[in-house]
Amino acid sequence: xxxxxxxxxxEVAEQRASAVAxxxxxxxxxxxxxxxxxxxxxxxxLVLALSFLSPYFLSPRNLGNILAQTAVICVVAMGQHLxxxxxxxxxxxxxxxxxASVLGALSFHxxxxxxxxxxxxxxxxxxxxxxxxxxxxxGRLPHPFIITLATLSIAxxxxxxxxxxxxxxxxxxxxxxxxxxxxxxxxxxVFVVAGVAGLMFVLxxxxxxxxxxxxxxxxxxxxxxxxIPVSAVLVSTYLISGTCAGIGAVLLxxxxxxxxxxxxxxxxxxxxxxxIIGGASFLGGRGHIGHALIGAIMIGVIxxxxxxxxxxxxxxLIVIGVVIVVAVEADVLRNHLESRMRVLRTExxx
Amino acid sequence: xxxxxxxxxxxxxxxxxxxxxxxFGSVVALDDVSIDVDRGEILxxxxxxxxxxxxxxxxxxxxxxxxxxEVVIDGAANxxxxxxxxxxxxxxxxxxxLALFDNLTPAQNFFAGREIAGPKWLPRAMxxxxxxxxxxQTRSLIQxxxxxxxxxxxxxxxxxxxxxxxxxxxxxAVFARKVVILDEPTAALGLRESRKVLDLIGALRDRGNAIIxxxxxxxxxxxxxxxxxxxxxxxxxxxxxxxxxxxxELVSMIVxx
Numbered sequence: 001x002x003x004x005x006x007x008x009x010x011e012v013a014e015q016r017a018s019a020v021a022x023x024x025x026x027x028x029x030x031x032x033x034x035x036x037x038x039x040x041x042x043x044x045x046l047v048l049a050l051s052f053l054s055p056y057f058l059s060p061r062n063l064g065n066i067l068a069q070t071a072v073i074c075v076v077a078m079g080q081h082l083x084x085x086x087x088x089x090x091x092x093x094x095x096x097x098x099x100a101s102v103l104g105a106l107s108f109h110x111x112x113x114x115x116x117x118x119x120x121x122x123x124x125x126x127x128x129x130x131x132x133x134x135x136x137x138x139g140r141l142p143h144p145f146i147i148t149l150a151t152l153s154i155a156x157x158x159x160x161x162x163x164x165x166x167x168x169x170x171x172x173x174x175x176x177x178x179x180x181x182x183x184x185x186x187x188x189x190v191f192v193v194a195g196v197a198g199l200m201f202v203l204x205x206x207x208x209x210x211x212x213x214x215x216x217x218x219x220x221x222x223x224x225x226x227x228i229p230v231s232a233v234l235v236s237t238y239l240i241s242g243t244c245a246g247i248g249a250v251l252l253x254x255x256x257x258x259x260x261x262x263x264x265x266x267x268x269x270x271x272x273x274x275x276i277i278g279g280a281s282f283l284g285g286r287g288h289i290g291h292a293l294i295g296a297i298m299i300g301v302i303x304x305x306x307x308x309x310x311x312x313x314x315x316x317l318i319v320i321g322v323v324i325v326v327a328v329e330a331d332v333l334r335n336h337l338e339s340r341m342r343v344l345r346t347e348x349x350x
Numbered sequence: 351x352x353x354x355x356x357x358x359x360x361x362x363x364x365x366x367x368x369x370x371x372x373x374f375g376s377v378v379a380l381d382d383v384s385i386d387v388d389r390g391e392i393l394x395x396x397x398x399x400x401x402x403x404x405x406x407x408x409x410x411x412x413x414x415x416x417x418x419x420e421v422v423i424d425g426a427a428n429x430x431x432x433x434x435x436x437x438x439x440x441x442x443x444x445x446x447x448l449a450l451f452d453n454l455t456p457a458q459n460f461f462a463g464r465e466i467a468g469p470k471w472l473p474r475a476m477x478x479x480x481x482x483x484x485x486x487q488t489r490s491l492i493q494x495x496x497x498x499x500x501x502x503x504x505x506x507x508x509x510x511x512x513x514x515x516x517x518x519x520x521x522x523a524v525f526a527r528k529v530v531i532l533d534e535p536t537a538a539l540g541l542r543e544s545r546k547v548l549d550l551i552g553a554l555r556d557r558g559n560a561i562i563x564x565x566x567x568x569x570x571x572x573x574x575x576x577x578x579x580x581x582x583x584x585x586x587x588x589x590x591x592x593x594x595x596x597x598x599e600l601v602s603m604i605v606x607x
Contacts, residue, residue, distance in 0.1 A: 206478050206479055207467075207475070207476055207477065207478055207479065208465045208467045208474060208475050208476070208477050208478075208479060209475040209476060211458065211462070211465055211479060212463075212475070214451070214454060214458075215451050215454065215458075215462050215463070217453065218451035218452055218453035218454060219449070219450075219451050219452070221449070222449035222450065222451055222462075223451075223462070223463070224433070225413075225433045225443075225445070225449050226433075226449070226462045226463030226464075227432070227433060227434030227437060227463040227464075228462065228463045284453075285451070285452070285453035286453055338507050338508055339507075341508050342507070342508060342509065342510055342511075345508070345509060345510040345513070
């Protein structure tokens, strides 16, 4: 390496520059791959670390607890994921779940059958979701934040009014056992989560509708120009998110044997956090159902771990908040790396 | 799906715009503009900024509706209410902003809004994507257009400017049956990448499409276009066959000097 001071032959200089750009390209590509797999790696590391820190962590009973406690977040987060996929946000899921559970409990006390109670809860959730979607799209609201913030307040208010501010105990035995009992060694709610996840996976990955959701989330104006029914796609995501909140109401009501207007407070935070922590993009168009599930389980694991280590519930809020910021920053970093990658590809050719 | 239409009405220009007028409030964007394009022809649409080029192509591609005048496709007057209308009439547009979905792969971009899916008895939106056929068609199209896309499974966000432009142009080739409109397809590209896109436009023409090309690059106009139409302040001010000899004449028509 003696020739560094001498003027370089332009051709050699170009070769060197392109070699540097090439190695940077490889580095950027590796970083992008790691960011893509980040959530599952962190979850794996977390579980590994916890199994050393606490002897109870890996016990079947504790794992079963985590799954049962996380089931509601899992189901609702999958709905939230579709909304976030299309660049939206659904703040009303927690209140929606509370209202659905109260309506379910009231209908049970009015003598409705198990099937009717379930239908009431799921339909109530779907109805609130439909209101969100229709007002957002056809009310031409600038951002879904506004309408879902309004229904967050309205649904909670209706639930408190209907239930007179108190929990209404009593659920049909079938719903109770779904929320409390184990089947084949797994909490019943796990099967509901798996069923919803399967349906959502097929919808988002295999159907035309699912592809349209990704397109709308990627770029709305292009979706319009490609003839995709953008309004209907947007409304459907809020409808599905509400439906998931209704299903979450069935699970939570079953677990607690009650309907309560106080259910689901801060559930919007948990589900949005789950989607983001899991690795879906807050900027829309990126991510899949698995991300929502991984994120939800990660939140469950973190909570459980902090409980096992006797860390107070106040700290848990702080930890979850910090994790959200880290996850969103990772998303920002990924976008930055991707544009860097594009520049490098332009400079050095394909 | 294209063969029988190729043979229909050979006597008509495939696209003709007659007496197009469009105003936005008090601004007259288009004032009695008429153009014709034939199959296998590249028509350059020239003009300074604000001359009405973009308005004209937006009217042809269904984004705007004409206040007066008509768009005649294969001899039949069409009312284009939406971009979807224009697409189903066989008109494809490559927008200046490309209108690509950064989060989707090239194949997914090609078929966005027109996915190959089945079974037929399901409502269209609920059908299952036939990903393999869409990938196959994408691959064979990319081969036949001689586009180099080494990362077919990567999302478009990761691709270079030239590759993205090529994808947008190739997408129009998937479905174009009559007319392809290109709005400044090389404006953001370097020399080498421009070259590739120009070759691609030539390939689109050779497949029998009528091409409307908006560009500011006179070299490209003289090289590719069979005819050039010049707009100024919403009016058509000239139409000629561009050659190296009359480049200066074209430029003065554009600037109105």
